[in-house]
Amino acid sequence: MLGSEGDQLKMARIGRETTLSRRQLLSSLGATGVGLLASACISAPASAPTAAPNPPTAGAANSASTPAAAGAPSGASTPAAAAKPSITGSIAYFDTDDDPASSAWHDKFHADFTAMYPGVQIEDTHIPSSDYQTKLTTALATGAHLDMLFWDTTNVPLLYEQGKLMPLNDVMESIYASVGGKDKVQAQALGIYTAGNGDIQGIPFYCEPIAWWFRQDLLQAAGLTPPADHWDWNFLLQAAKATHKPPDVYGVGFPTGRNNGTQTPIMSFILNNGGHLVSPDLKTVMFDSPEVREAYSLLKELAQYLPPGTGSWANPQQVDAITHGTIANGHYFGRVFQNVSQQNPSIIGKLSNTLIPYNKQATVNNANWGAHCVFKSAQNPQGAKELLKFMFSKNEYIAYLASTPGLYAPVVTPYGSDPTYLADPTLKAFDPKMIANITAGSVNTANIVKEGADWQVNAKGATISSSLVVVDVLQKILVNNDSVESAVTWGAQQIDAIMKA
Amino acid sequence: MALAVKLRRPGVVRFAPADLQTREKWLGFLIFLPVILVFLIFFAYPLAFGVELSFYKLDTLTLTGTFVGLDNFRRFLGSEDLRNALGNSLYWSLASLALNLLIGLGVALALNERFPGRNIARGLALSSYLIPLVVSAAIWQWMFNAQYGIINYLLVQIGVTATPVSWLSDPHAAMPAAIVLNVWRSFPFVVIVFLPRLQTIPEDLYSAAKVDGASAWDRFVDVTLPHLRSLFVVVILLRFIFDFNDFTTLALLTGGGPVHTTETLPLLVYRQMFGLFDTGAAAALAVLMLLFLLSLAVIYLHFASRGERVAE
Numbered sequence: 001m002l003g004s005e006g007d008q009l010k011m012a013r014i015g016r017e018t019t020l021s022r023r024q025l026l027s028s029l030g031a032t033g034v035g036l037l038a039s040a041c042i043s044a045p046a047s048a049p050t051a052a053p054n055p056p057t058a059g060a061a062n063s064a065s066t067p068a069a070a071g072a073p074s075g076a077s078t079p080a081a082a083a084k085p086s087i088t089g090s091i092a093y094f095d096t097d098d099d100p101a102s103s104a105w106h107d108k109f110h111a112d113f114t115a116m117y118p119g120v121q122i123e124d125t126h127i128p129s130s131d132y133q134t135k136l137t138t139a140l141a142t143g144a145h146l147d148m149l150f151w152d153t154t155n156v157p158l159l160y161e162q163g164k165l166m167p168l169n170d171v172m173e174s175i176y177a178s179v180g181g182k183d184k185v186q187a188q189a190l191g192i193y194t195a196g197n198g199d200i201q202g203i204p205f206y207c208e209p210i211a212w213w214f215r216q217d218l219l220q221a222a223g224l225t226p227p228a229d230h231w232d233w234n235f236l237l238q239a240a241k242a243t244h245k246p247p248d249v250y251g252v253g254f255p256t257g258r259n260n261g262t263q264t265p266i267m268s269f270i271l272n273n274g275g276h277l278v279s280p281d282l283k284t285v286m287f288d289s290p291e292v293r294e295a296y297s298l299l300k301e302l303a304q305y306l307p308p309g310t311g312s313w314a315n316p317q318q319v320d321a322i323t324h325g326t327i328a329n330g331h332y333f334g335r336v337f338q339n340v341s342q343q344n345p346s347i348i349g350k351l352s353n354t355l356i357p358y359n360k361q362a363t364v365n366n367a368n369w370g371a372h373c374v375f376k377s378a379q380n381p382q383g384a385k386e387l388l389k390f391m392f393s394k395n396e397y398i399a400y401l402a403s404t405p406g407l408y409a410p411v412v413t414p415y416g417s418d419p420t421y422l423a424d425p426t427l428k429a430f431d432p433k434m435i436a437n438i439t440a441g442s443v444n445t446a447n448i449v450k451e452g453a454d455w456q457v458n459a460k461g462a463t464i465s466s467s468l469v470v471v472d473v474l475q476k477i478l479v480n481n482d483s484v485e486s487a488v489t490w491g492a493q494q495i496d497a498i499m500k501a
Numbered sequence: 502m503a504l505a506v507k508l509r510r511p512g513v514v515r516f517a518p519a520d521l522q523t524r525e526k527w528l529g530f531l532i533f534l535p536v537i538l539v540f541l542i543f544f545a546y547p548l549a550f551g552v553e554l555s556f557y558k559l560d561t562l563t564l565t566g567t568f569v570g571l572d573n574f575r576r577f578l579g580s581e582d583l584r585n586a587l588g589n590s591l592y593w594s595l596a597s598l599a600l601n602l603l604i605g606l607g608v609a610l611a612l613n614e615r616f617p618g619r620n621i622a623r624g625l626a627l628s629s630y631l632i633p634l635v636v637s638a639a640i641w642q643w644m645f646n647a648q649y650g651i652i653n654y655l656l657v658q659i660g661v662t663a664t665p666v667s668w669l670s671d672p673h674a675a676m677p678a679a680i681v682l683n684v685w686r687s688f689p690f691v692v693i694v695f696l697p698r699l700q701t702i703p704e705d706l707y708s709a710a711k712v713d714g715a716s717a718w719d720r721f722v723d724v725t726l727p728h729l730r731s732l733f734v735v736v737i738l739l740r741f742i743f744d745f746n747d748f749t750t751l752a753l754l755t756g757g758g759p760v761h762t763t764e765t766l767p768l769l770v771y772r773q774m775f776g777l778f779d780t781g782a783a784a785a786l787a788v789l790m791l792l793f794l795l796s797l798a799v800i801y802l803h804f805a806s807r808g809e810r811v812a813e
Contacts, residue, residue, distance in 0.1 A: 134775050141564055141780075155562070162563035247648070257670065258758035309647025311670015311759050326648075462562075466776045475760040479672055498777070 084386075088119035091383040093372075094136055095150040098126040101338075105403040113390050120383055130259075130314070133466060140164075147378035148388070150205070152368040153192055153449045154466075158459040160201035165373045167199035171385050175203065175392045179412045186411045186442070189369045192450050192457065202371030203388050206401075206408040208333045209367045209441025210268055211434075212236075212357055215328045217350040218243045231357035233298055236329070240305040243328035251305030253327030255313035256478055262314075262471045263448075265331045265356075268366040269295040270470070271446045273359045277464060277495055280455045285499060288492035294359060296484045300477050311479070322351075331356060334438045337406035341426045353434050355441055364446035369411070394418075406435055409442030460499055469494040548791075554784035561778040573785035583786070585761055586769040587793075592676060593683075593751070593765050594744040600684040601740055602733075605691020610725075612692065613699040623696075630689035638753035641682045645669050669755050672762040679754050679763055683744065694736050695729060702728050734805040742794060766790050 097106060103126050110122045127135050133155070139146060151159075159165050172190075176182045189204035212231065219226055222242035227235060244251030255261040270276075275291030278284065307326060310317075321327045323339040325347055340347060355365060372391070374384045390396065392412065398421050401408050405426040410416045416439055421427075427435055446452050449461035458464075473491035476482040482490075555573055559566035577583045612623050629637070644650050645668035653665035668678040702725065710720045748767035751757060757764035757772065764772070766786065774783035 137561055137775055137778075140562060158562060162560070162565060164563060256759075258756050258760075307648055308665045309667045309670060311667055312642065312646075312755070463778055466778070467772075468776065472760065475758065479670070479759045501777075501779075 084116065085382065087117055087380070087383045087386055089380045089383060090121045090123055091147050091380050091387055092123040092125075092145050093148040093150065093384070094125050094127055094132070094139070094146065096127060096129040096132050096370075098128045099404070101403040102126075102400075105400050108399070109391070109396055112396065113387060116390075117383075117386070122387070145379060146375055147380050148372055148374045148384040150370060150372050151202075152370045153447050153461075154368070155462045156193065156202045156371055156373055157195075157449060157457045158462045159373065160195060160199075161459045164375060164377075165201055166376045166378070166381065167195075167201070168203055168374060168385070168388070169198070169200045171203055171374075171388050172200045174389050178389065178392055179394075180414075184412050184414055186369075186409075186413055188443075188445055188453075189371075189411045191453075192369050193371050195457075202373040204369045204371045204411045205391065206410055207367050207369045207442040207445065208407060209365060209409050209438050209445075210264060210331050210333055210356060211336075211353040211437050211441055212329070212331055212355065213322050213336055213351060213353045214239060215243065215249075215325065215347070215350055216352045218249065218328045226352070226354070230355050230362055233357055233359045236357040237298075237301060239329055240302055244305040246307070249325060250307040250321075250327045251329065252302045253307060253310065253313075253318060253321045253330040254299070254302070255315070255318055256303070256306070256310045256474060257312050257314055258468055258471055258475065259314045260465070260468070261318060262474065263465065263468060264315075264366070266295070266299065266470045266474055267448060268331060268356045269298055271366045271451065272356055272363045274363055276451050276455075277448065277461075277470075278451070278455075278458060278499060280452070282456050282458050282460075282499070285492050285496045287495050288489050293484050293488050296474065296477055296488060298359075299474060300484065303478055311475075323347075334406035334408070335404060337426055337430055337434075338404055341429060345429070348429050352431065353437050355437060364444050364452060365441045366447055367409075367442055367445040368447050369445070406430075406438055409439050460501075463498050463501075464495055467494065467498060469498070551784050552788055554781055555788045557781040557784075559780040559784075561774055561780045561783075564780070566781060569781065573781050574789070576782065577786060577789065582761075582769060583789075586764050586766045589676070589761075589763060590745055590765040590767075593680065593747075593763075594741050596677075596680050597683045597687070597744045598737065598740050600680065601688050601691050602736065604684060605688040605736075606695055606729075608688065609692045609695035609699055610721075612696055626692055627689040629686050630693075632686070634686065634749050635753060637682060637686050638750065641678075641685075642669070642754060645678050670759050672759050675755050675759060675763050679751055682754060683747070683750050686750075687740070687743070690740065691736055694732055698729060698732055699725070734802070738798060738801060741797070745794060746790075 095106070097103060106124055106126070110124065114120050114122065132151075136149065136151070156165070176185065179185065186204070186207070189207065190200075193200060193202045193204050195201055214226065216226060219239055219242065222239075224235075224239060224242050226239070231239075240251035242251070243249060254265045270292050273291045273295050275289055275295055276286040279286050307321065313321075315332075318330060319332050319335060319339055322330050322332055322336055323344050325344065336351075336353075340351060355362070372388050374381055374388070378384055391400075394415065397410065397412060397415050398418055401410055401415065401421050402424050405421075405424045415421065422432075422435070446455075447461075448458075448465050450457050464470075469491050472494070473487045476487040476490065477484055556568060556570055557566045558569045558572070608626055612619065612626060616622075632640075644652050647653060647665045647667040647670070650665075650668070652668065653662075656662045657665060666674055668674045706724045707720055710724055715723065745765075746767060747765075748771065751763050751765060751768055752771070755763040757768040767790075770783045770786045770790070773779045773786060
């Protein structure tokens, strides 16, 4: 039937009439489709790094090394800048700084860096920390172009163990030189990111210590005088009970939802009570212990003073509750300074903080150290390394600290007490002791990956953390009303399974 | 017939029938080749790759691992995690489906009646379907909020409860609360499917039934429902598959908590993949989900087609 006269299509083409059979038309369409598909497949190779538009000439490089000539990048006067290598191309990385102030710092930092290195483009993606693991994991699994990344303590040892990261000892040495010596760099941070063979797995950047925030005005109104220094659990329970006046204010607040925000206070109380997930040599699970059970029992007791609905809380709800005075006591990072300053300055002077309360004796502070790492597969490793060195330029680093005042304890300890940083108007509004407590929280730290000074770095800590098993244990106790003993025993079995996997 | 005569006019066909048949076969193949290629590249390959992954113990972060055969399947079959997630998935999907059908059909019937402002009402009825899910979830999270949510406020005000209910963190309330959001968001789909068909049912049938003394219920059962029968197959199958595979709603609203009481199979896959970094286990679960859905679809379509034959 095809090809018959009645089946022909007539097409007017440039003033003359051309006849085209349906067969010819369909053949053409089919062939075109195949052609287009084939060309689409062929013309989509793995994206090559963007060519540098203006590779710097020797003269340009020389002129750029002078801050004034290069648009005066703020950190250009460092030794790293003085011995400036020639780098071009793009540098791609992910970070967790998605809030406006931190994003603005990155923009300025990149502008300063590219002013020194005009042939460089920086492709930085800000991802909220709640989505970071999923997106980074997906990016890595799908072979996305990444030269470096920022991540916290939990995951870097695993990546290094799997051979994904390059050692950065040369970068660290350069940073020592630029900041005035190795003794200026936080030793614990170095310990976490130093592999057994001495390789530097990542360049630690900062710590986000956790403090215990409390309303001293409400405590005084309840007839309690907080200890001048560190609280213990007894006073914590007294304080929660005395300040519990629902629905106006609740005695204590912490997330109990299934997320990382809940994991933070649990691990804080476990670790500073001398509890552990695994033994120092990582061979034995130590979770099912009196210290861990005591920590969960404390949380269970505190739970009676929680506001309703903490089961759907995560970090944002916790900081909101402290900022807006919904709770009288609760843990959180130093971001509270900025939030209170911007959203509820009326409680400045009424709010104070201390280290996370201890049980029998003060031990360790639960804190993560974030670090930047460079991939072995990086297309621009030299560029990434130079960018890392540039981050430690004094002005750039202090500008980063000031982007969220009081949140970070710096890896380069003198930067934290630098007058320029301490003169920040947000910090000036608070009692200096509160700022000092944040710094104190970065000393003698432990976390899920390195549970103490004598503990080996546990690469499986990443899986334990993301499995949220310690949160599941709390939920079993609070929601299912399981006994602390049975829930902790269950948790130990889960951790054992992860360690053996 | 006229066309057939016209097509058989002599002199136009240039090839012998066998030659023509061969060329037509190739032409047909050529025409469908792009579709076949797209299917192979974007559906068959990922599916086969997913099945292949399920036979490996594979670290999500580094994609390194070893072949473990059927170990991933053995681990899950009969496990508490799978039982819990499957139970939650069925609860979530079937309750959502029942409510969707009930509310969606009811709204479609109402919107099929003549009343002033009907067009505006039709537009409003579809509005929840147009709101992005992430926005819907945020809105409902606030409405369900134990301290500040309007639902608790109203319940306390009218004396239904003395203390606020922790909707999203109570193991008994979390799933029903999530189902409320899901139905609120997806019932317009059912309306969209049923309403056009309702509009095509001849008025004469209802008039004749009335003359015969049929009540409103009788007219619904004997006139309306038979006309909607084929659509029920589509709606039930599609909505069940949509809800069974839905990850976003529960991930945004409850994250699978509290204590895994709202963890459906897609959330369990996610936990294996990004919580335990076990890509192989996640792939095995996904394969099991696929097989389960396929078997359900086959069974359902078999009964649906048999029902239609009986009806005919």
